[in-house]
Amino acid sequence: MNQKEVGELRRRLRPGKNGIGHVYGCYVSPTKEIIAEVDQSLALLNEDDVESRMALLRKTLSGALGRSLIDIEFATRQVAEGEEHKLLRQLRDTKLKDEAVRREFYQKVIQSVDMGEDSYLILLAQESYDVPFRSKNDEGLDDASETVYSYILCALCPMREGKPGLGYVPAENALHVKTAGRLAAQPELGFLFPAFDRRAANLYNALYYVRKPELLHKEFIDGVFGAEPPLSAPEQREAFETALTDALGVECSMELVQAVHEQLRERIELHKESRDPEPLSVTAGEVGGMLRECGIEEERVAAFQDYCGQRLGEGAALDPANLIDSKRFQIKAGEITITVKPELSGQVEARVLEGRKYILIPAGDGVEVNGLAVELEAEPAGTV
Numbered sequence: 001m002n003q004k005e006v007g008e009l010r011r012r013l014r015p016g017k018n019g020i021g022h023v024y025g026c027y028v029s030p031t032k033e034i035i036a037e038v039d040q041s042l043a044l045l046n047e048d049d050v051e052s053r054m055a056l057l058r059k060t061l062s063g064a065l066g067r068s069l070i071d072i073e074f075a076t077r078q079v080a081e082g083e084e085h086k087l088l089r090q091l092r093d094t095k096l097k098d099e100a101v102r103r104e105f106y107q108k109v110i111q112s113v114d115m116g117e118d119s120y121l122i123l124l125a126q127e128s129y130d131v132p133f134r135s136k137n138d139e140g141l142d143d144a145s146e147t148v149y150s151y152i153l154c155a156l157c158p159m160r161e162g163k164p165g166l167g168y169v170p171a172e173n174a175l176h177v178k179t180a181g182r183l184a185a186q187p188e189l190g191f192l193f194p195a196f197d198r199r200a201a202n203l204y205n206a207l208y209y210v211r212k213p214e215l216l217h218k219e220f221i222d223g224v225f226g227a228e229p230p231l232s233a234p235e236q237r238e239a240f241e242t243a244l245t246d247a248l249g250v251e252c253s254m255e256l257v258q259a260v261h262e263q264l265r266e267r268i269e270l271h272k273e274s275r276d277p278e279p280l281s282v283t284a285g286e287v288g289g290m291l292r293e294c295g296i297e298e299e300r301v302a303a304f305q306d307y308c309g310q311r312l313g314e315g316a317a318l319d320p321a322n323l324i325d326s327k328r329f330q331i332k333a334g335e336i337t338i339t340v341k342p343e344l345s346g347q348v349e350a351r352v353l354e355g356r357k358y359i360l361i362p363a364g365d366g367v368e369v370n371g372l373a374v375e376l377e378a379e380p381a382g383t384v
Contacts, residue, residue, distance in 0.1 A: 001207055004277035005196045006061050006069065009129075009151075013058040015050040018127055023053050024096050025123040027159065032110050035119070057125055057153050060190030060209040065279045066319035067213040067233045071195070072206040072225050079203055084108075084226035088193050089203070092152050096126045109156070112223025113189075118158040121184050126152045131199050147200050155190035159183070189217050191224075231312065233322040239311040240323045243284075247304035248296060254331070254350045254359075256294050261329060263290050264320040265342050281317035284308035333359055 012018040025038040042050050063069050078085045087108065090101045102124070109122055129149045162183040188211050195205035206225060210216055218229035231239065244260075245252050264282065271280040287308075288301045312318065320326070329345035331338045338359060340348060349360045367374055 001065070001069075001071070001195050001197055001205075002277040002279060003065060005199060006065070006207070008199070009192070009196055010058055010061040012127075012129065013054045013061070015047050015054060018054075019129065020054075020125045020127045022096065023123060023125050024102055025121055026106050027119065027121055028106075028110055028115075029119050030115070030117050034106060034110075038121075038123075053123070053125075056123055056155050056157055056184060056187055057190075059187050060153060060155050061192065061207075063209065063213075064319075064321070066322055068210055070208045070210070070216075070230060072191070072208045072221065072227050072230075074204050074206070074225070074227060076204075078226055082226050084224060085203075088152070088206070088225075091124070092126065092150055092193065095128075095150075096124055096152065108224055109154075109220070113156065113217060113220045115156070115158060115188065118160065119182070120159055120188075121155075121157045123155040123157060123184075123187075124152060126150070134199070149196060149199070149201050151196065151201070152193055153190065154193075155187040157184040157187045160185050186211060188212075189220060233319075236312065236318060236322045237324070240308070240318075243304050243307040243311065247307055248291075248300050251296055251300055254348075256291070256296070258329075258345050258348075259294050260287065260290050261324050261342065261345065264324050265326045268320050268326045280319060280321075282320050282323070283315060283317055284312065285315075331359055 013020075021042060023038065023040050023042065027035045027038070029035050040053075042053070045053075061069070065071075074082070074085055087101070087105055090098065091105055094101055096102060105124075106122055127150070129151070131147050131149050133146050159182045162181060187209065190209045192207040192209075195202040195207050197205065208221065208225075213233040216229060216232045221227055221229040244257070248256070264287075267280060267282065284305045288305050291301050291304065292298070308316070326342060329340050329342045329348075331348065338348070338361065340361075347362055351358050351360050363376055367376055
């Protein structure tokens with residue numbers, strides 16, 4: 001899925017703008033027991049109550065693709081005969097109305113996720129979306145549908161104690177401290193099935209959401225999708241950095257890292273300016289080309305690409321934003337940390353002076369120390 005397709009579905013999740021008639025779910029205790037089941041008709045709720053449920057579901061379609069929103073791929077065998085995929089299809093095809101299927105899914109989730117000491121809410125919704133036709137210039141025609149996209153959304157929301165607050169009690173015409181009780185917090189994870197690719201259903205993919213990119217809940221991916229869990233964004237960066245340092249050895253200089261960082265950052269910025277809805281990606285082969293341009297010998301480039309293939313997958317297309325921090329360039333030397341804007345990283349130099357290694361930054365006018373303007377002496381104090 002691309003960002004435009006995610007946005008199209010997300011915009012629908014507003015009261016009165018979608019075909020979701022019911023929300024289902026269950027309330028699970030920290031000991032993995034179902035405390036209560038939910039089966040609510042949205043037609044019987046007021047707009048604020050509907051919006052509260054839509055907001056939780058909408059959150060599962062937020063964040064950056066490749067970080068919080070992760071593409072889950074099903075193998076052909078799974079689609080044909082996998083139990084996990086079959087259960088997801090049954091949920092969708094029965095429009096969540098089959099109680100036995102719902103309960104089987106709840107148990108699958110409960111056995112596949114660890115929410116620590118939190119109780120949590122499993123929230124489910126289904127919609128059959130009459131996808132409007134879009135012309136080549138991207139104009140929509142609501143009365144000219146090409147296909148019906150039937151999908152389910154799932155959100156897992158921790159239930160946490162709300163803060164007591166001063167509230168108005170109409171019956172007493174008075175203000176009293178009211179306890180909010182347990183409230184559904186923002187989802188920790190969730191998913192869309194099937195994926196909405198090229199504005200149509202793709203049964204070979206699901207879109208998985210995690211609130212914290214570093215915490216993928218891989219046991220959920222394995223148990224609910226039966227798919228191989230991907231590397232998280234932090235794991236991808238760690239593998240990339242390890243590939244550079246291990247494969248290049250002494251050739252992994254600050255100047256080389258600056259050059260690779262700058263080329264990846266430029267790609268990120270150009271992609272952002274282009275507003276291309278398709279996700280940006282880079283392969284180990286392309287980074288290998290950057291290394292060759294920096295004068296790295298072929299043997300070390302090949303070693304880098306081999307390591308990436310083993311750790312990240314052969315020919316893996318990775319988001320450059322998962323490989324570098326495009327918003328800053330940081331250098332650590334012992335207990336000292338220097339952080340500069342990435343576009344200014346070229347001004348930082350590594351030098352050896354009188355046998356000692358130094359990181360140098362140019363000091364022009366306007367030097368400040370702890371917010372105070374200071375003057376730098378042209379020569380060390382006491383020099384004649």
